[in-house]
Amino acid sequence: MSDIEFTIRGHVAQVKLNRPKSLNAIDPGMDRDLRAAWDEINRNPEIWVAILTAEGERAFCVGADVSKGTDRAGRMALGGGLTGIGGPLVTLTKPLIAAVQGYALGGGFELAMCADIIVAASTTQFGLPETKAGIMGECGVMHRAIRQLPHHIAMGMILTGERMKAADAFNYGLVNEVVEPAELEEAAQRWAERIAAASPLAVQAAKAAVLQRLDWPLEVALATRFEPIEAYAFTEDRHEGERAFAEKRKPEWRGR
Template sequence: MSSGVEFVKDGHVARVVLDRPKALNAITPQMDDALLDAWTEINNDPDIWVAVLSATGEKAFCAGGDVSGAAEGPSRRMALGGGLTGVGGPLLTLRKPLVAAVQGYVIGGGFELAMCADVIVAADTAQFGMPETKVGIIGEAGIMHRAIRQLPHHIALAMILTGERIPAAAAERYGLVNEVVGYPDLAEAADRWAQKITAASPLAVQAAKEAVLSRVGWPLEVALATRYEPIEAYASTKDRLEGRAAFAERRAPRWQGR
Protein backbone atom coordinates (compact mmCIF):
# COMPACT_ATOMS: atom_id res chain seq x y z
CA MET A 1 0.00 0.00 0.00
CA SER A 2 1.39 3.37 -1.01
CA SER A 3 2.06 5.93 1.71
CA GLY A 4 0.95 8.73 -0.60
CA VAL A 5 4.40 10.33 -0.47
CA GLU A 6 7.32 9.79 -2.85
CA PHE A 7 10.87 10.50 -1.68
CA VAL A 8 13.82 10.51 -4.06
CA LYS A 9 17.38 11.72 -3.61
CA ASP A 10 18.68 13.33 -6.80
CA GLY A 11 22.29 14.37 -6.30
CA HIS A 12 22.25 17.04 -3.61
CA VAL A 13 18.50 17.59 -4.03
CA ALA A 14 15.84 15.66 -2.12
CA ARG A 15 12.50 15.47 -3.90
CA VAL A 16 9.41 15.01 -1.73
CA VAL A 17 6.15 14.54 -3.64
CA LEU A 18 2.60 14.41 -2.29
CA ASP A 19 1.05 11.68 -4.43
CA ARG A 20 -2.66 11.40 -3.76
CA PRO A 21 -4.16 13.52 -6.54
CA LYS A 22 -7.65 11.97 -6.52
CA ALA A 23 -8.03 13.22 -2.94
CA LEU A 24 -6.48 16.62 -3.75
CA ASN A 25 -3.31 15.39 -1.99
CA ALA A 26 -5.01 15.71 1.39
CA ILE A 27 -2.59 14.47 4.04
CA THR A 28 -3.43 11.20 5.77
CA PRO A 29 -1.75 9.93 8.95
CA GLN A 30 0.27 7.53 6.78
CA MET A 31 1.48 10.49 4.72
CA ASP A 32 2.44 12.31 7.91
CA ASP A 33 4.54 9.29 8.91
CA ALA A 34 6.23 9.24 5.50
CA LEU A 35 6.84 13.00 5.56
CA LEU A 36 8.41 12.80 9.01
CA ASP A 37 10.76 10.11 7.71
CA ALA A 38 11.62 12.29 4.71
CA TRP A 39 12.35 15.45 6.75
CA THR A 40 14.41 13.43 9.23
CA GLU A 41 16.54 11.90 6.47
CA ILE A 42 17.00 15.30 4.83
CA ASN A 43 18.19 16.77 8.13
CA ASN A 44 20.57 13.89 8.85
CA ASP A 45 22.11 13.35 5.39
CA PRO A 46 25.02 15.79 4.83
CA ASP A 47 24.88 15.13 1.09
CA ILE A 48 21.35 16.58 0.84
CA TRP A 49 21.67 20.36 0.47
CA VAL A 50 18.14 21.37 -0.52
CA ALA A 51 14.67 19.82 -0.63
CA VAL A 52 11.90 20.37 -3.18
CA LEU A 53 8.31 19.71 -2.10
CA SER A 54 5.74 19.25 -4.86
CA ALA A 55 2.53 17.35 -5.58
CA THR A 56 1.07 15.32 -8.41
CA GLY A 57 -2.00 16.35 -10.37
CA GLU A 58 -2.89 19.74 -11.79
CA LYS A 59 -5.96 20.32 -9.61
CA ALA A 60 -4.32 20.76 -6.21
CA PHE A 61 -1.06 21.01 -4.34
CA CYS A 62 -2.76 20.05 -1.08
CA ALA A 63 -6.22 20.50 0.40
CA GLY A 64 -4.95 20.13 3.96
CA GLY A 65 -5.38 17.24 6.37
CA ASP A 66 -7.57 14.30 5.40
CA VAL A 67 -10.83 14.57 7.35
CA SER A 68 -12.56 11.53 5.88
CA GLY A 69 -11.78 9.45 8.94
CA ALA A 70 -11.03 6.46 6.73
CA ALA A 71 -7.30 6.32 7.45
CA GLU A 72 -5.66 4.89 10.54
CA GLY A 73 -3.91 7.22 12.95
CA PRO A 74 -0.17 7.96 12.72
CA SER A 75 2.26 5.65 14.47
CA ARG A 76 4.03 8.64 16.05
CA ARG A 77 2.76 11.88 17.54
CA MET A 78 3.65 14.76 15.24
CA ALA A 79 2.35 17.98 13.75
CA LEU A 80 0.62 18.09 10.36
CA GLY A 81 2.96 17.75 7.39
CA GLY A 82 5.25 15.29 9.12
CA GLY A 83 5.89 17.77 11.92
CA LEU A 84 6.77 20.69 9.66
CA THR A 85 3.80 22.93 10.48
CA GLY A 86 3.78 22.63 14.28
CA VAL A 87 -0.01 22.19 14.16
CA GLY A 88 -1.44 19.42 16.33
CA GLY A 89 1.86 18.06 17.59
CA PRO A 90 5.59 18.72 18.07
CA LEU A 91 7.23 21.05 15.56
CA LEU A 92 10.02 19.64 13.42
CA THR A 93 12.58 22.18 12.24
CA LEU A 94 13.96 21.50 8.77
CA ARG A 95 17.57 22.69 8.77
CA LYS A 96 18.01 22.45 5.00
CA PRO A 97 16.42 24.95 2.59
CA LEU A 98 12.98 23.95 1.28
CA VAL A 99 11.51 24.95 -2.08
CA ALA A 100 7.76 24.39 -2.51
CA ALA A 101 6.23 24.05 -5.98
CA VAL A 102 2.46 24.58 -5.74
CA GLN A 103 -0.48 24.49 -8.12
CA GLY A 104 -4.26 24.53 -8.02
CA TYR A 105 -5.80 24.47 -4.58
CA VAL A 106 -3.33 25.43 -1.84
CA ILE A 107 -5.76 25.60 1.03
CA GLY A 108 -6.05 24.92 4.74
CA GLY A 109 -3.21 22.75 5.98
CA GLY A 110 -1.84 22.66 2.43
CA PHE A 111 -1.46 26.45 2.50
CA GLU A 112 0.28 26.18 5.85
CA LEU A 113 2.62 23.48 4.55
CA ALA A 114 3.56 25.74 1.63
CA MET A 115 4.23 28.63 4.00
CA CYS A 116 6.76 26.43 5.83
CA ALA A 117 8.97 26.55 2.73
CA ASP A 118 11.81 29.03 2.30
CA VAL A 119 11.03 29.62 -1.38
CA ILE A 120 7.61 29.19 -3.01
CA VAL A 121 7.16 28.79 -6.75
CA ALA A 122 3.53 28.84 -7.88
CA ALA A 123 1.78 27.83 -11.06
CA ASP A 124 -0.54 30.50 -12.40
CA THR A 125 -3.40 28.13 -11.51
CA ALA A 126 -2.63 28.29 -7.78
CA GLN A 127 -5.23 29.58 -5.33
CA PHE A 128 -4.31 30.17 -1.69
CA GLY A 129 -6.90 30.12 1.03
CA MET A 130 -7.95 29.53 4.63
CA PRO A 131 -11.52 28.23 4.48
CA GLU A 132 -11.87 27.63 8.23
CA THR A 133 -14.24 30.48 9.06
CA LYS A 134 -16.26 30.02 5.88
CA VAL A 135 -17.07 26.41 6.71
CA GLY A 136 -17.34 27.02 10.45
CA ILE A 137 -14.43 24.85 11.52
CA ILE A 138 -11.75 26.37 13.75
CA GLY A 139 -9.10 24.21 15.36
CA GLU A 140 -5.46 25.09 15.82
CA ALA A 141 -4.87 28.55 14.36
CA GLY A 142 -1.34 27.94 13.10
CA ILE A 143 -2.20 28.77 9.51
CA MET A 144 -3.59 32.14 10.58
CA HIS A 145 -0.53 32.99 12.68
CA ARG A 146 1.72 32.21 9.71
CA ALA A 147 -0.45 34.14 7.26
CA ILE A 148 -0.50 37.32 9.38
CA ARG A 149 3.32 37.18 9.42
CA GLN A 150 3.85 36.40 5.74
CA LEU A 151 1.17 38.58 4.14
CA PRO A 152 0.24 42.25 4.57
CA HIS A 153 -1.90 42.67 7.69
CA HIS A 154 -5.18 43.58 6.03
CA ILE A 155 -4.80 41.02 3.23
CA ALA A 156 -4.26 38.23 5.75
CA LEU A 157 -7.15 39.33 7.95
CA ALA A 158 -9.50 39.61 4.98
CA MET A 159 -8.60 36.05 3.97
CA ILE A 160 -9.06 34.81 7.55
CA LEU A 161 -12.38 36.57 8.15
CA THR A 162 -14.00 35.76 4.80
CA GLY A 163 -12.43 32.43 3.91
CA GLU A 164 -11.93 33.70 0.36
CA ARG A 165 -8.93 32.64 -1.71
CA ILE A 166 -6.35 34.76 -3.52
CA PRO A 167 -4.87 33.81 -6.91
CA ALA A 168 -1.20 33.26 -7.66
CA ALA A 169 -0.75 36.71 -9.22
CA ALA A 170 -1.97 38.41 -6.03
CA ALA A 171 0.18 36.12 -3.90
CA GLU A 172 3.22 37.20 -5.89
CA ARG A 173 2.24 40.86 -5.59
CA TYR A 174 1.94 40.53 -1.81
CA GLY A 175 5.33 38.83 -1.57
CA LEU A 176 3.97 35.43 -0.52
CA VAL A 177 5.53 33.61 -3.48
CA ASN A 178 8.86 34.12 -5.22
CA GLU A 179 7.80 33.33 -8.78
CA VAL A 180 4.69 32.52 -10.80
CA VAL A 181 4.96 30.37 -13.93
CA GLY A 182 2.68 28.39 -16.20
CA TYR A 183 1.79 24.98 -14.79
CA PRO A 184 3.84 23.10 -17.46
CA ASP A 185 6.93 25.05 -16.30
CA LEU A 186 6.41 24.56 -12.56
CA ALA A 187 8.82 21.65 -12.02
CA GLU A 188 11.54 23.32 -14.07
CA ALA A 189 11.17 26.58 -12.13
CA ALA A 190 11.43 24.77 -8.78
CA ASP A 191 14.54 22.95 -10.00
CA ARG A 192 16.06 26.24 -11.06
CA TRP A 193 15.64 27.61 -7.54
CA ALA A 194 17.09 24.41 -6.08
CA GLN A 195 20.14 24.71 -8.33
CA LYS A 196 20.61 28.36 -7.29
CA ILE A 197 20.71 27.23 -3.69
CA THR A 198 23.09 24.31 -4.31
CA ALA A 199 25.47 26.70 -6.08
CA ALA A 200 26.02 28.37 -2.69
CA SER A 201 27.98 26.83 0.19
CA PRO A 202 25.55 24.33 1.78
CA LEU A 203 26.92 24.79 5.29
CA ALA A 204 26.81 28.57 4.97
CA VAL A 205 23.24 28.34 3.69
CA GLN A 206 22.17 26.14 6.61
CA ALA A 207 23.91 28.38 9.15
CA ALA A 208 22.30 31.48 7.66
CA LYS A 209 18.83 29.91 7.68
CA GLU A 210 19.17 28.85 11.33
CA ALA A 211 20.45 32.25 12.41
CA VAL A 212 17.79 34.27 10.61
CA LEU A 213 14.78 32.14 11.54
CA SER A 214 15.83 31.62 15.16
CA ARG A 215 15.67 35.37 15.79
CA VAL A 216 13.05 36.54 13.30
CA GLY A 217 10.55 37.35 16.05
CA TRP A 218 13.04 39.12 18.33
CA PRO A 219 14.04 42.80 18.45
CA LEU A 220 16.89 43.71 16.11
CA GLU A 221 19.29 44.49 18.95
CA VAL A 222 18.79 40.96 20.34
CA ALA A 223 19.34 39.38 16.93
CA LEU A 224 22.53 41.39 16.42
CA ALA A 225 23.87 40.50 19.86
CA THR A 226 23.23 36.76 19.55
CA ARG A 227 26.07 34.32 18.95
CA TYR A 228 25.14 31.74 16.33
CA GLU A 229 26.91 28.44 16.83
CA PRO A 230 26.44 27.15 13.23
CA ILE A 231 28.02 30.33 11.88
CA GLU A 232 30.92 30.08 14.31
CA ALA A 233 31.39 26.38 13.46
CA TYR A 234 31.47 27.21 9.74
CA ALA A 235 34.74 29.10 10.24
CA SER A 236 36.63 25.81 10.63
CA THR A 237 35.07 23.91 7.72
CA LYS A 238 36.63 22.81 4.46
CA ASP A 239 33.99 24.72 2.54
CA ARG A 240 35.08 28.03 4.06
CA LEU A 241 38.65 27.37 2.92
CA GLU A 242 37.35 26.32 -0.51
CA GLY A 243 35.34 29.53 -0.82
CA ARG A 244 38.41 31.65 -0.12
CA ALA A 245 40.55 29.61 -2.51
CA ALA A 246 37.96 29.78 -5.30
CA PHE A 247 37.69 33.55 -4.90
CA ALA A 248 41.47 33.99 -5.03
CA GLU A 249 41.78 31.70 -8.06
CA ARG A 250 38.77 33.25 -9.82
CA ARG A 251 36.98 29.94 -10.33
CA ALA A 252 33.69 28.38 -9.30
CA PRO A 253 33.90 26.78 -5.84
CA ARG A 254 33.64 23.02 -5.43
CA TRP A 255 31.61 22.58 -2.27
CA GLN A 256 31.75 19.40 -0.20
CA GLY A 257 29.29 20.23 2.54
CA ARG A 258 32.00 19.45 5.08
Protein backbone atom coordinates (compact mmCIF):
# COMPACT_ATOMS: atom_id res chain seq x y z
CA MET A 1 0.00 0.00 0.00
CA SER A 2 2.32 2.76 -1.28
CA ASP A 3 -0.02 5.69 -0.52
CA ILE A 4 -0.90 4.28 2.90
CA GLU A 5 1.67 2.95 5.34
CA PHE A 6 0.25 0.43 7.82
CA THR A 7 2.36 -0.97 10.64
CA ILE A 8 1.76 -2.60 14.01
CA ARG A 9 4.07 -2.04 16.98
CA GLY A 10 3.05 -3.95 20.04
CA HIS A 11 -0.64 -3.25 20.51
CA VAL A 12 -0.58 0.00 18.51
CA ALA A 13 -1.45 0.22 14.81
CA GLN A 14 0.04 3.07 12.80
CA VAL A 15 -1.81 4.32 9.71
CA LYS A 16 0.02 6.98 7.70
CA LEU A 17 -1.29 8.97 4.74
CA ASN A 18 1.61 9.03 2.29
CA ARG A 19 0.92 11.40 -0.61
CA PRO A 20 2.75 14.51 0.62
CA LYS A 21 3.21 15.95 -2.90
CA SER A 22 -0.59 16.00 -3.21
CA LEU A 23 -1.00 17.32 0.35
CA ASN A 24 -2.25 13.84 1.25
CA ALA A 25 -5.44 14.31 -0.73
CA ILE A 26 -7.37 11.05 -0.78
CA ASP A 27 -7.99 9.37 -4.14
CA PRO A 28 -10.05 6.20 -4.73
CA GLY A 29 -7.01 3.92 -4.32
CA MET A 30 -6.12 5.49 -0.98
CA ASP A 31 -9.73 5.21 0.05
CA ARG A 32 -9.68 1.44 -0.54
CA ASP A 33 -6.39 1.05 1.32
CA LEU A 34 -7.73 2.99 4.28
CA ARG A 35 -10.79 0.74 4.37
CA ALA A 36 -8.48 -2.29 4.48
CA ALA A 37 -6.58 -0.71 7.39
CA TRP A 38 -9.75 -0.01 9.41
CA ASP A 39 -10.99 -3.54 8.77
CA GLU A 40 -7.71 -5.01 10.03
CA ILE A 41 -7.76 -2.81 13.13
CA ASN A 42 -11.30 -3.94 13.94
CA ARG A 43 -10.52 -7.60 13.20
CA ASN A 44 -7.17 -8.04 14.94
CA PRO A 45 -7.57 -8.58 18.73
CA GLU A 46 -3.89 -7.75 19.27
CA ILE A 47 -4.51 -4.16 18.13
CA TRP A 48 -5.75 -2.10 21.08
CA VAL A 49 -5.36 1.44 19.76
CA ALA A 50 -4.57 3.13 16.42
CA ILE A 51 -2.76 6.30 15.39
CA LEU A 52 -3.52 8.16 12.15
CA THR A 53 -0.67 10.35 10.87
CA ALA A 54 0.38 11.92 7.59
CA GLU A 55 3.68 12.30 5.75
CA GLY A 56 5.11 15.75 5.12
CA GLU A 57 5.09 19.05 6.97
CA ARG A 58 2.67 20.97 4.78
CA ALA A 59 -0.55 19.04 5.27
CA PHE A 60 -2.30 16.34 7.23
CA CYS A 61 -4.95 16.01 4.51
CA VAL A 62 -6.84 18.41 2.24
CA GLY A 63 -9.75 16.07 1.59
CA ALA A 64 -10.67 14.25 -1.60
CA ASP A 65 -8.36 14.46 -4.62
CA VAL A 66 -10.71 15.99 -7.20
CA SER A 67 -8.09 15.55 -9.92
CA LYS A 68 -8.51 11.76 -9.72
CA GLY A 69 -12.25 11.81 -10.32
CA THR A 70 -14.77 9.82 -8.34
CA ASP A 71 -15.17 6.22 -7.31
CA ARG A 72 -17.39 3.74 -9.14
CA ALA A 73 -20.43 4.90 -7.21
CA GLY A 74 -19.91 8.36 -8.67
CA ARG A 75 -19.00 9.94 -5.34
CA MET A 76 -15.72 11.21 -3.93
CA ALA A 77 -13.50 8.71 -2.16
CA LEU A 78 -12.87 9.76 1.41
CA GLY A 79 -11.44 8.12 4.47
CA GLY A 80 -12.12 4.46 3.78
CA GLY A 81 -15.65 4.80 5.08
CA LEU A 82 -14.62 6.34 8.40
CA THR A 83 -16.42 9.59 7.55
CA GLY A 84 -19.46 7.89 6.01
CA ILE A 85 -18.96 9.94 2.83
CA GLY A 86 -19.20 7.98 -0.41
CA GLY A 87 -20.54 4.78 1.11
CA PRO A 88 -21.55 3.00 4.32
CA LEU A 89 -20.15 4.39 7.56
CA VAL A 90 -17.34 2.29 9.03
CA THR A 91 -17.33 2.28 12.84
CA LEU A 92 -13.87 1.84 14.31
CA THR A 93 -14.23 -0.18 17.50
CA LYS A 94 -10.73 0.63 18.80
CA PRO A 95 -9.67 4.10 19.98
CA LEU A 96 -8.19 6.29 17.23
CA ILE A 97 -5.67 9.10 17.75
CA ALA A 98 -5.17 11.63 14.95
CA ALA A 99 -1.78 13.37 14.84
CA VAL A 100 -2.38 16.46 12.71
CA GLN A 101 -0.03 19.00 11.16
CA GLY A 102 -0.22 21.70 8.50
CA TYR A 103 -3.43 21.93 6.52
CA ALA A 104 -6.41 19.87 7.69
CA LEU A 105 -9.02 21.11 5.27
CA GLY A 106 -12.47 19.96 4.19
CA GLY A 107 -12.58 16.20 4.22
CA GLY A 108 -9.16 16.14 5.90
CA PHE A 109 -10.60 18.16 8.75
CA GLU A 110 -13.49 15.72 8.91
CA LEU A 111 -11.12 12.74 8.99
CA ALA A 112 -9.37 14.26 12.01
CA MET A 113 -12.70 14.85 13.74
CA CYS A 114 -13.51 11.13 13.33
CA ALA A 115 -10.72 10.37 15.82
CA ASP A 116 -11.30 9.97 19.55
CA ILE A 117 -8.19 11.98 20.44
CA ILE A 118 -6.62 14.78 18.35
CA VAL A 119 -3.04 15.89 18.86
CA ALA A 120 -2.14 18.91 16.73
CA ALA A 121 1.18 20.45 15.80
CA SER A 122 1.37 24.19 16.37
CA THR A 123 1.48 24.60 12.57
CA THR A 124 -1.98 23.07 12.08
CA GLN A 125 -4.72 25.01 10.33
CA PHE A 126 -8.22 23.54 10.34
CA GLY A 127 -10.58 24.77 7.67
CA LEU A 128 -13.85 24.37 5.79
CA PRO A 129 -13.12 26.00 2.42
CA GLU A 130 -16.28 24.84 0.63
CA THR A 131 -18.24 28.09 0.71
CA LYS A 132 -15.20 30.29 0.05
CA ALA A 133 -14.23 28.18 -2.96
CA GLY A 134 -17.82 27.95 -4.17
CA ILE A 135 -17.62 24.16 -4.22
CA MET A 136 -20.31 22.48 -2.19
CA GLY A 137 -20.60 18.70 -2.31
CA GLU A 138 -20.87 16.47 0.72
CA CYS A 139 -21.52 18.31 3.99
CA GLY A 140 -20.50 15.70 6.56
CA VAL A 141 -17.63 17.87 7.76
CA MET A 142 -20.09 20.65 8.58
CA HIS A 143 -22.34 18.30 10.56
CA ARG A 144 -19.32 17.18 12.60
CA ALA A 145 -17.96 20.69 13.09
CA ILE A 146 -21.24 22.02 14.48
CA ARG A 147 -21.26 19.14 16.98
CA GLN A 148 -17.63 19.37 18.07
CA LEU A 149 -17.19 23.14 18.22
CA PRO A 150 -19.24 25.88 19.90
CA HIS A 151 -22.18 26.73 17.63
CA HIS A 152 -21.16 30.24 16.59
CA ILE A 153 -17.50 29.31 16.14
CA ALA A 154 -18.46 26.46 13.78
CA MET A 155 -20.90 28.67 11.89
CA GLY A 156 -18.22 31.31 11.48
CA MET A 157 -15.88 28.76 9.92
CA ILE A 158 -18.60 27.30 7.71
CA LEU A 159 -19.95 30.61 6.39
CA THR A 160 -16.62 32.37 5.83
CA GLY A 161 -14.34 29.49 4.88
CA GLU A 162 -11.68 30.97 7.16
CA ARG A 163 -9.21 28.71 8.96
CA MET A 164 -8.68 28.01 12.63
CA LYS A 165 -5.22 27.80 14.18
CA ALA A 166 -4.21 24.94 16.47
CA ALA A 167 -4.10 27.13 19.58
CA ASP A 168 -7.68 28.28 18.99
CA ALA A 169 -8.79 24.70 18.33
CA PHE A 170 -7.33 23.74 21.70
CA ASN A 171 -9.08 26.61 23.45
CA TYR A 172 -12.41 25.52 21.94
CA GLY A 173 -11.88 21.93 23.05
CA LEU A 174 -11.50 20.50 19.55
CA VAL A 175 -8.02 19.09 20.16
CA ASN A 176 -6.54 17.41 23.23
CA GLU A 177 -2.99 18.72 22.97
CA VAL A 178 -0.90 21.13 20.90
CA VAL A 179 2.81 20.45 20.50
CA GLU A 180 5.70 21.61 18.35
CA PRO A 181 5.92 19.78 14.99
CA ALA A 182 9.02 17.82 16.00
CA GLU A 183 7.16 16.47 19.04
CA LEU A 184 3.97 15.39 17.25
CA GLU A 185 4.79 11.71 16.76
CA GLU A 186 6.04 11.34 20.32
CA ALA A 187 2.92 13.03 21.71
CA ALA A 188 0.59 10.75 19.74
CA GLN A 189 2.55 7.70 20.88
CA ARG A 190 2.32 8.88 24.47
CA TRP A 191 -1.48 9.07 24.20
CA ALA A 192 -1.53 5.59 22.66
CA GLU A 193 0.53 4.18 25.52
CA ARG A 194 -1.77 5.77 28.09
CA ILE A 195 -4.81 4.19 26.43
CA ALA A 196 -3.08 0.82 25.99
CA ALA A 197 -2.29 0.77 29.70
CA ALA A 198 -6.03 0.35 30.37
CA SER A 199 -8.01 -2.84 29.79
CA PRO A 200 -8.52 -2.99 26.00
CA LEU A 201 -11.91 -4.65 26.28
CA ALA A 202 -13.08 -2.11 28.85
CA VAL A 203 -11.88 0.72 26.59
CA GLN A 204 -13.74 -0.72 23.60
CA ALA A 205 -16.91 -1.25 25.63
CA ALA A 206 -16.73 2.30 26.99
CA LYS A 207 -16.23 3.79 23.51
CA ALA A 208 -19.18 1.83 22.12
CA ALA A 209 -21.46 2.85 24.99
CA VAL A 210 -20.57 6.54 24.74
CA LEU A 211 -20.90 6.86 20.97
CA GLN A 212 -24.04 4.74 20.63
CA ARG A 213 -25.95 7.03 22.99
CA LEU A 214 -24.25 10.34 22.24
CA ASP A 215 -27.34 11.98 20.75
CA TRP A 216 -29.89 10.38 23.09
CA PRO A 217 -31.51 12.29 25.96
CA LEU A 218 -29.54 11.78 29.16
CA GLU A 219 -32.37 10.08 31.02
CA VAL A 220 -32.77 7.55 28.18
CA ALA A 221 -29.03 6.88 28.00
CA LEU A 222 -28.88 6.34 31.76
CA ALA A 223 -31.70 3.80 31.59
CA THR A 224 -30.21 1.90 28.66
CA ARG A 225 -28.49 -1.48 28.83
CA PHE A 226 -25.10 -1.62 27.15
CA GLU A 227 -24.37 -5.14 25.93
CA PRO A 228 -20.59 -4.63 25.47
CA ILE A 229 -20.28 -3.47 29.08
CA GLU A 230 -22.42 -6.33 30.34
CA ALA A 231 -20.36 -8.82 28.32
CA TYR A 232 -17.14 -7.39 29.79
CA ALA A 233 -18.19 -8.69 33.22
CA PHE A 234 -17.44 -12.24 32.04
CA THR A 235 -14.00 -11.60 30.53
CA GLU A 236 -10.58 -12.64 31.81
CA ASP A 237 -9.51 -9.00 31.91
CA ARG A 238 -12.32 -8.11 34.31
CA HIS A 239 -11.13 -10.79 36.73
CA GLU A 240 -7.51 -9.78 36.22
CA GLY A 241 -8.40 -6.19 37.13
CA GLU A 242 -10.03 -7.35 40.37
CA ARG A 243 -7.06 -9.58 41.25
CA ALA A 244 -4.52 -6.86 40.48
CA PHE A 245 -6.42 -4.37 42.64
CA ALA A 246 -6.60 -6.82 45.55
CA GLU A 247 -2.92 -7.72 45.17
CA LYS A 248 -1.86 -4.08 44.72
CA ARG A 249 -0.03 -4.70 41.47
CA LYS A 250 -0.19 -3.55 37.85
CA PRO A 251 -2.73 -5.53 35.78
CA GLU A 252 -1.52 -7.73 32.95
CA TRP A 253 -4.18 -7.36 30.28
CA ARG A 254 -4.73 -10.07 27.67
CA GLY A 255 -7.64 -8.63 25.75
CA ARG A 256 -9.82 -11.66 26.54
